Amino acid sequence: MITNRAQWLVLLGVAGSVAGTLTNKGLLAHSSLAVLAWIFLEWLLFRWRVELQLRHLRCVRAVNGLANESGTLWTDRRVSVSVEIISERRVRFPFIRFRDWQPENLKIDPADQLGLTEDNDWPNEIDASISGEASVEFTYTARAIGAGQLEFRGVSVCVFDLQGLFIARRFIKARQKFRVLPTSDAVDAAAPTVKRVNTLPPPGIHRLQRAGMGSELLELREYVPGDPPKAIAWKVSARRDQLMTREYESEVPVRTTMFVDCSFGTKHGEFGKRPLDQIVRLAGSIARSAMSVRDPVGLVTCNDANAQHMASGTGDRHFFQILDRLSKKSISTSPPPVRFTQELMDEAWRVCEELHPELLVPKINQIPFTWFPVRRSKRLERFRRTRLAAVLTELYSLPADQPQHLIFDNVRMAEACQRFLIDAGYDWTWPVVDCRGNELHDWHGKFEVLSEALTRVVARSHDHELFVLLVDLLDHPDPPGRLTNAIRLARARHHRVVAICPCPDDCRPGSLNTSDFDRKRDLTRLLSQAERTRRISSAEKLQRSLRRLGVPVAFASDGRAAQLVLAEAELARNGRTSRVGSR
Amino acid sequence: MQDTTDHRPDHNILLNGQKQPDSITAATVYIIFAGFSALLVSMCFSPNDSIITILIAVFLMMTLGFRFWWVALLLLMVQVGLFLAEPGSVSGYSNSPGSSLVSIGVLVLLISCSRYLTLTSSPAPFRLSNRLSARVAYLHATREPRIKFAKFGVVSRDDSTVGSGELFTMLARTVIPVVAISGILQLVPLDPDTPTIARLIPPAVRTITLGIIFLAIYVLANSFLNIFIWRRHAPSEARVFIRSELSKWIHREVSQVSRRRIRLRNSSRH
Numbered sequence: 001m002i003t004n005r006a007q008w009l010v011l012l013g014v015a016g017s018v019a020g021t022l023t024n025k026g027l028l029a030h031s032s033l034a035v036l037a038w039i040f041l042e043w044l045l046f047r048w049r050v051e052l053q054l055r056h057l058r059c060v061r062a063v064n065g066l067a068n069e070s071g072t073l074w075t076d077r078r079v080s081v082s083v084e085i086i087s088e089r090r091v092r093f094p095f096i097r098f099r100d101w102q103p104e105n106l107k108i109d110p111a112d113q114l115g116l117t118e119d120n121d122w123p124n125e126i127d128a129s130i131s132g133e134a135s136v137e138f139t140y141t142a143r144a145i146g147a148g149q150l151e152f153r154g155v156s157v158c159v160f161d162l163q164g165l166f167i168a169r170r171f172i173k174a175r176q177k178f179r180v181l182p183t184s185d186a187v188d189a190a191a192p193t194v195k196r197v198n199t200l201p202p203p204g205i206h207r208l209q210r211a212g213m214g215s216e217l218l219e220l221r222e223y224v225p226g227d228p229p230k231a232i233a234w235k236v237s238a239r240r241d242q243l244m245t246r247e248y249e250s251e252v253p254v255r256t257t258m259f260v261d262c263s264f265g266t267k268h269g270e271f272g273k274r275p276l277d278q279i280v281r282l283a284g285s286i287a288r289s290a291m292s293v294r295d296p297v298g299l300v301t302c303n304d305a306n307a308q309h310m311a312s313g314t315g316d317r318h319f320f321q322i323l324d325r326l327s328k329k330s331i332s333t334s335p336p337p338v339r340f341t342q343e344l345m346d347e348a349w350r351v352c353e354e355l356h357p358e359l360l361v362p363k364i365n366q367i368p369f370t371w372f373p374v375r376r377s378k379r380l381e382r383f384r385r386t387r388l389a390a391v392l393t394e395l396y397s398l399p400a401d402q403p404q405h406l407i408f409d410n411v412r413m414a415e416a417c418q419r420f421l422i423d424a425g426y427d428w429t430w431p432v433v434d435c436r437g438n439e440l441h442d443w444h445g446k447f448e449v450l451s452e453a454l455t456r457v458v459a460r461s462h463d464h465e466l467f468v469l470l471v472d473l474l475d476h477p478d479p480p481g482r483l484t485n486a487i488r489l490a491r492a493r494h495h496r497v498v499a500i501c502p503c504p505d506d507c508r509p510g511s512l513n514t515s516d517f518d519r520k521r522d523l524t525r526l527l528s529q530a531e532r533t534r535r536i537s538s539a540e541k542l543q544r545s546l547r548r549l550g551v552p553v554a555f556a557s558d559g560r561a562a563q564l565v566l567a568e569a570e571l572a573r574n575g576r577t578s579r580v581g582s583r
Numbered sequence: 584m585q586d587t588t589d590h591r592p593d594h595n596i597l598l599n600g601q602k603q604p605d606s607i608t609a610a611t612v613y614i615i616f617a618g619f620s621a622l623l624v625s626m627c628f629s630p631n632d633s634i635i636t637i638l639i640a641v642f643l644m645m646t647l648g649f650r651f652w653w654v655a656l657l658l659l660m661v662q663v664g665l666f667l668a669e670p671g672s673v674s675g676y677s678n679s680p681g682s683s684l685v686s687i688g689v690l691v692l693l694i695s696c697s698r699y700l701t702l703t704s705s706p707a708p709f710r711l712s713n714r715l716s717a718r719v720a721y722l723h724a725t726r727e728p729r730i731k732f733a734k735f736g737v738v739s740r741d742d743s744t745v746g747s748g749e750l751f752t753m754l755a756r757t758v759i760p761v762v763a764i765s766g767i768l769q770l771v772p773l774d775p776d777t778p779t780i781a782r783l784i785p786p787a788v789r790t791i792t793l794g795i796i797f798l799a800i801y802v803l804a805n806s807f808l809n810i811f812i813w814r815r816h817a818p819s820e821a822r823v824f825i826r827s828e829l830s831k832w833i834h835r836e837v838s839q840v841s842r843r844r845i846r847l848r849n850s851s852r853h
Contacts, residue, residue, distance in 0.1 A: 005697065009658060016662040021790040027682045028662060030764060034686040035658060035693065036797070037760035044804055051812040095701065163694060164701035364820050366827040368834040390830075394823050403830055404837040409845050 001361075002043075006165035010039055039165060046161045050168040053091040059155045059174035060084045061100070073144045073178045075272070075281070078112070081124070083155060085136040085172070092131050097158040098138070099125040101171075101354065103425040105150045105180065105271045108142045145272030147182040147280045148330035151175065151425055156354050169357040181323045182277075184284030185562070218247045254466055254572045255312050256290045256565070257298040257457055258283050261471040262329040263446050264304060264336070266502065275502035278556035279470045280326045282500060285562045286468060287322050291315070295569060297322065300453045301329045304445040307453040338418055340410035348417035349384055351424050352391055359391045385413070392416045446471075447482035454486040458493055464572040468565055469499045470556070474535065479542045480549070487549050496572045498565050499546055502556040503535070661689050683761050690757040767796060 013036040020029025060067055062082045073079055083100050102108060102124060113123050123140035130136060144150050154173040160166070220233055223243030236244045260283055266276040287297045291314050298312030299322050310325055338344065352360065359365060365387045373379050389406035392398070396416070406413045450471065457467065467490055473479045480487060480499070490497050543553045552568065554561035771792050816824070830837070 009693075012658050012662065016658075017793065018790055019662075021793060022787060026768075027685055030682045030761075030768065031686045031689045032662060033764040033768070033793070034690055034760045037764050038690055038693070038756060040801065040804075041756065041760060044808075047808055051808065052815065055815065160701065162701055163697035165697065358817070358820055359823050364816075364824045364827070366824070366831060368831045370834075390823055390827055393826065394819055400826060400829065401837055401841075403826065404834060405841045405844075408838060408841045 001166055001168055003165055003167055005163075006039060009035060009165070013039065042161055042163060042165050046159075046166040046168070049091070049093060050159055050170075053089075053093070054157065054159065054168075054170055056087055056089040056091055057157070057172055058086045058088060059172045060086060061152060061155075061174050061176060063152070063176060063178070069175065070177050070179070073150060073180045074183045075144050075147055075180055075277075076183050077143065079106075079142050079144065080139065081142060081152075082137065082139040083124075083174075085128075085130075085155065087130060087133050087135065090132050093159060094129050094162045095127070095160040096130060097125065097127050097160070098136065099156045099158070100138075100140070101153040101156055102142075103150050103152065105144055105146050105148065105425065106142045107145045107272070108140060112143070113141050144178075144180045146274060146277045146330065147180050147327045149327075150178045150180050152178075153355060153424070156357075169353070171355055171357055179324070179327055181320075181327050182280045182284040184281070184288040184323075186285075186288065220244050220246060253293075253295045254464065254569045255296050255298065255461070256286065256466045256468060256569060257300060257312065258286060258468045258470060259300045259302060259450060259453060260326065260329070261446065261450070262301050262303050263472075265446075265475075266472050267330070267335075275472050275556075276330055278502040279472075279500075280330060282556050282561055283326055283468075283470055284323055286565050287319055289562060289566055290569065291319055298457075299325060300457065301325060302446065302449045302453055303329075305449065307449050309453070309457075335418070335422075337411070338414050340414035340417075344414060344417050344421075345385065345388070347426070348420055349388055351421060351426065352388055355424060356391055356395070359394065360387055365390050382407070388417075389413070392420055395420065443476060443481060451483055451486040454483070455489060458486070458490045458495065461493065461495065464494055464496070466496045466498070466565070466569045466572050469497065469551075470502075471499065472502055473499065473542055474501050474503065474538050476542075479545050480551075484549065487546075487551060491550050496568045497549075497551045498568050499542075499551050499553045500556055500561050500565070501539075501542065501553065658689070658693060661692075683765060686761045686764070687757050690760065691753075694753065694756060767793070771796070 013032045016032025017029055017036065020026065020032055061084075063071065063073075064080055065082075081100065083098070085098055099122070108124055110123055124138075124142075126136065126138040128136045153175060154171055157170045157172055159168045159170070220236060221244065223232060223237075223245045227245045231245050231247075233244045233246045260279055262276060266279060267274055269275070271277070283299075287299075290297045294314055296312040296314050297318070299310040301308045301310075308325075310322065313321075367383050367386050370379075370382075373382060385407055386403070389403040392406060393400075393402045396419070406416060450469070454467065454469075469483075471483075473481075487497055539555070546553050552564060554564045771789055
């Protein structure tokens with residue numbers, strides 16, 4: 001509560017008073033004592049304001065103009081947040097700072113703010129001076145960066161006195177929880193979706209104006225290798241002296257089933273750049289594009305233990321149901337326990353200071369006196385841990401002897417810190433989950449679940465269908481591993497299978513170009529380059545092994561991944577075996 | 584590869600204005616330096632030495648150069664000046680208008696400087712554990728005044744340390760402590776027999792009496808506030824307080840039990 005400045009002024013005041021009285025220098029004693037009395041007066045006033053007046057402040061937040069406790073947001077779309085601090089009684093704070101708690105899933109870009117001409121590095125913060133019952137309001141713009149859930153917790157308040165002698169922090173709760181749906185991009189299909197001009201009359205009445213295996217003629221076009229021989233229009237070919245192919249209308253829409261990998265390994269990393277975020281974004285785009293041409297879309301979400309099926313369907317309602325399922329699957333897996341590290345402890349302490357500052361006040365949260373550890377830094381660390389243990393015990397209603405256990409038991413403390421950080425919205429970022437490389441993927445469980453789900457869907461399928469595997473296979477040592485048999489079964493039934501892999505850094509693993517490498521031999525850069533090289537090699541290996549099975553591969557970061565899926569749907573629709581000039 | 588980069592925005596840490604246990608502000612470093620220098624001056628040189636004037640001039644230049652820490656340094660300079668210039672006299676304790684005016688002047692200067700620094704400073708603490716942080720602290724001392732308060736705040740202060748409506752409170756801030764201290768100094772009892780009984784010189788008795796009076800006032804005020812505040816605590820705060828009080832008494836026993844359990848668990852794993 002007391003700042004360094006005040007501490008030093010008190011020290012100088014005491015020293016001056018003692019020196020003045022001991023040496024009979026009245027003026028020195030008078031001035032020094034006046035300084036002490038002034039600091040005492042300021043302390044009295046400050047404490048009165050913080051302890052008795054701060055409780056009368058209330059926060060009202062409106063997100064996109066609505067102050068509801070829950071709602072729906074979309075990733076990467078602008079969200080307008082307006083925060084109003086209302087005082088219920090007359091209060092006086094000459095210098096107070098409000099900062100809206102920023103969830104990890106929310107990105108606030110200073111350059112993205114509407115209506116602000118000045119540079120403001122912290123748009124979600126305001127310095128104010130409150131007198132009477134006046135309210136304070138500030139507005140900022142943000143974007144949700146990952147699908148799942150977003151929770152606004154409240155406003156962090158920092159009270160200063162104008163002389164900088166004292167400081168106090170509190171937190172005004174104002175909870176609002178939002179479901180975040182993935183934004184789906186509109187994908188241009190490779191084939192035109194409107195009926196082209198018929199070369200032969202008469203025009204019929206077409207239910208679906210696309211080429212397919214129906215009985216109604218859609219158009220005649222030049223023969224391309226891979227067209228079925230029975231589709232060749234022999235008379236027209238003879239007349240034109242070149243092979244022509246009849247294209248019929250599509251009568252059976254192609255059912256697309258997406259297999260989305262929601263296992264723990266896809267949820268590691270920064271919000272918006274997690275493998276799962278890439279998968280979910282792409283799944284939304286594929287579903288939207290397929291439904292726009294009236295193809296039914298089904299969804300199978302798999303984690304390391306089980307799979308959940310959603311029957312295929314069309315229409316806006318079904319599309320939103322798919323997005324909702326994807327959004328829920330982005331949040332619902334609990335991570336494995338982590339090791340206790342100093343970083344975990346620091347992070348938990350920092351978040352606790354922000355969210356529960358009133359429970360860390362030394363008067364409330366007292367520490368038993370001890371001489372040990374002898375080193376001051378270690379002792380301070382122990383004090384912090386003791387205070388944090390008391391707060392965690394209170395928050396999770398643990399038994400009364402738990403604080404002491406949490407102080408000495410690293411395993412329990414790590415679990416409690418992890419739980420606390422996840423509850424605070426820090427779901428998947430280091431150090432809440434252990435670092436990459438500690439075998440995040442349970443390949444055995446994942447492949448078992450995926451194979452079973454794929455086989456089950458193949459067994460139930462009737463027509464030529466399209467199966468989209470949105471699975472993280474890049475780190476697997478021998479892709480596609482145990483999925484091979486299931487993929488072969490699907491291919492043997494003439495279904496189309498597409499595999500789409502996310503990339504850890506949301507960057508397409510292209511060809512290796514040594515000129516891109518930085519010449520500076522910094523350790524971090526060298527590691528980054530080595531990781532990139534490994535990823536490129538893994539991607540090439542994955543593409544080779546899946547091509548052998550007749551499965552095209554794309555990467556989620558590649559803008560053409562959704563187009564590849566639509567092209568495969570087109571192939572399944574018209575019954576051809578391959579696209580011209582590709583593959 | 585181990586991806587251990589923290590992608591979280593770091594402004595949460597930077598905005599943490601609360602005092603960190605292992606971090607100190609740049610001003611503290613300068614104040615410590617100035618304090619030691621002044622102490623050296625007071626101890627090593629006689630009052631009439633001309634070098635004191637030079638050193639005080641150097642202090643003044645430093646004050647003007649690094650405005651960040653001039654609050655404490657200003658007080659220190661005033662104190663050193665009074666200590667060196669004022670002749671010793673017992674009558675200094677009398678409530679003379681001259682001493683009150685000097686005290687008011689000192690307080691006005693301190694309040695103005697503190698306010699200016701508060702309104703122009705960044706609340707970011709510096710970790711002076713390495714050379715880079717120390718350099719950042721040094722560079723921060725010469726930064727531009729903070730203008731966000733004026734531009735984005737509800738009340739525009741226009742960089743003025745004392746707003747137009749704050750003149751009255753400023754007056755109260757300076758006059759009340761000076762008058763109170765004058766009163767206390769006049770009321771400090773000095774029984775002629777006390778120095779003999781306590782085997783102390785009269786100024787020491789006076790100092791001890793003053794200290795006791797101040798301590799009593801602080802304890803009384805603190806207790807008064809605590810009584811008011813205690814009833815307004817939230818249930819969670821009360822529970823944390825009770826639990827921490829309890830653990831203060833039994834923490835040794837519970838820690839031993841806890842350690843033994845951990846030792847047993849580890850040994851059973853191996």
